[in-house]
Amino acid sequence: MRTLIKNGLVYRDGAFVQADVLLDNDRIAEVGQKLTAKADSVFDAIGKHVMPGFIDLHVHLRDPGQMHKEDIVSGTRAAAKGGFTTVQAMANTDPVVDNLATVEYINRKAKELGSCKVLVVGALTRNSEGKEIASIANMLKGGITAVSDDGSCVQEGRLKFNALKYAAGFNIPVIVHAEDYSLAGSGQVNGGKISTQLGLSGIPALAEEVMIARDIMFAEKIRCRLHIAHISTARSIEMVQWARQAGLDVTAEVTPHHLLLTEEACVGFDTNTKVKPPLRTEKDRRACFDALREGVIDFIATDHAPHADYEKDREFTLAPYGINGFETAFCSLYEGLVLAGELPLETLVQRMAEAPARFLSLDTGRIEPGLAADVIMVDLDGEVSITPDAMLSKSKNTPFLGRSFKGRVLKTWCDGRITWDADDAE
């Protein structure tokens, strides 16, 4: 099966150039001017942008166990629609991914039914309870790409230290959801102006910062790979910067919502703005953006966290934390950052594809002969309406509901196979 994408503006080495792209089965075969190779199907991409498929290293597919929110089929379809060709699923399913059998279940189901590639994160501690180290070596047989207790955070210092050390023995990155429980308490939104005004208890920035400080000190001692999930405060970023300067292998990701929204979004008690870490201040948002642009934050990850309508449509304090991310990520960032003149499109693509691929040494993330045929075709003038009906995710919990953004993914090829086609959706 050979596919030829002709005359698009193709992302190559950090710039868009007019070129043709030839996909041969699951590989990119050739990139160049006026390719004449025979192909089974030919697509005219004139006026369109051709980008490497996006990679999302922080997602919750809710499978197994919480399939009323999402499952591997619906989640990966939504991902493909958003231009993603690889996602990395967090371990906080039911049961928790802390054993080889569950890893293999996800691998098998994703391979058979998925619309994108699914990497699996194993739990760092058994049942993500923060009490004993999980069977990391066992799960590695199933090909886990990282370990994390995301959704939870190991509070006890000694266990965290040893778990980091144990994981380092396998050179697997540990992804940390940094949250000091005693400081976060039952916080609903960022601790500060808006929590005071709304009478909601706050999650202070400190709850994240003290844990990042602790774990960076551990990483310095152990010399391990430490990746900070969904970084959200200016001070957290300063600490990552410090760690980098000290030569540590500390990396970080940021979500679209922390790049685009602040705590002000919570004022109307929209539970779709309730998320951990909470939406922070404008100063924090700005710091996240600056750090992303400068590369202090390595890449963007959605933290796609679907929740059913009936779970979110209730009292703010009783609603679960999380924002649905796949179908809004690129378009909201394109409109909110690129069209706003803040970030070059090339940088956005780098942070959504190339950088996460490099983080896990994946053979994708760039449009280069020999790499996986993970490619998307985007109409930057095309509109994406964020409505419950249009969304493919089982859940619709996004604070962008009702909005419309420019930057429409027309087609997604994953391993050379079309996994999303906007024409079919019409």
Add this chain to the structure above:
Amino acid sequence: MQSKFNLLGRNLFDLDDYSTDEIVAILEATQVMKQINLRDYKKLPTLKGKTVCTLFFENSTRTRMSFELAASRMSADVVSFSAETSALAKGESLQDTVYTLNAMGIDLYIVRHSCPGSPQLVHKHSSKPVINAGDGRHAHPTQALLDIFSIWERLGSLKGLRIAIVGDVTHSRVVRSNLIGMKKLGAEVVVCGPRTLVPGYLPEIYGCEVEYDLKTALKNADVVMGLRMQIERQREGLFPGLDEYTRHYVLSKETIRWAKKDALIMHPGPMNRGIEILPEIADSEQSLILKQVANGVNVRMAILFLMLGGKA
């Protein structure tokens, strides 16, 4: 009662949705209701045929009674619904509860809930006007209106008054609504309490002052309002205990001398006598505390009247 002004179709989530003129109009309507409540025969036919529902997800006998009395004085039918939030977390959702009540033909909801923003949610699912009767520590606009009315009828205006509010400010819905209303009517407000119980963001949000020392806070105060101090805050590690609190923040004959002579004493109730306020002050000539309770009914009658468009 003649009034061109009405609040038809409006909600009362908090006072920030209301202009200064609208607040004054509510105070004026309250004055009329007060006259009616001083009569021997207190019943008005104005809301005959209307059904209001007190929908309380948190217990508050005083507030509920005040609303129900106000509604029945104006001949509205009253439906009471109580549910514990804890049960709600597992059992029937707020949405289903409201759908059930909608089917009974409710014209207006009065909502009390421990979760901020819940009155908005009731409105979303009912499309009926909603009065917030206290949502967590967020807002309690009718309490603020009755506090403001009590000062307004006594002193004629709030303009230029210095009002000190003392106690557990962090956990008080009364303070937030009062700050909005009092500032709109031109008062200066200073809030005072232990630093762990006074959010540092208040000046930025409400334009009030923050003080941690009682003597400084009371200086030149025309009105002093005490807030309920709860022992839970000690267990939450926010202050060392009631003894120490009383020693430093109690409103007494002695400490009230730091305020202006004849300063008015207020408390939204229920009071912990001997903890945040001493009886010698609570029951004194200067105290408006019992007036506040009476005005609760007056102000709620006025609001129900304006929101349901009653006719005189």
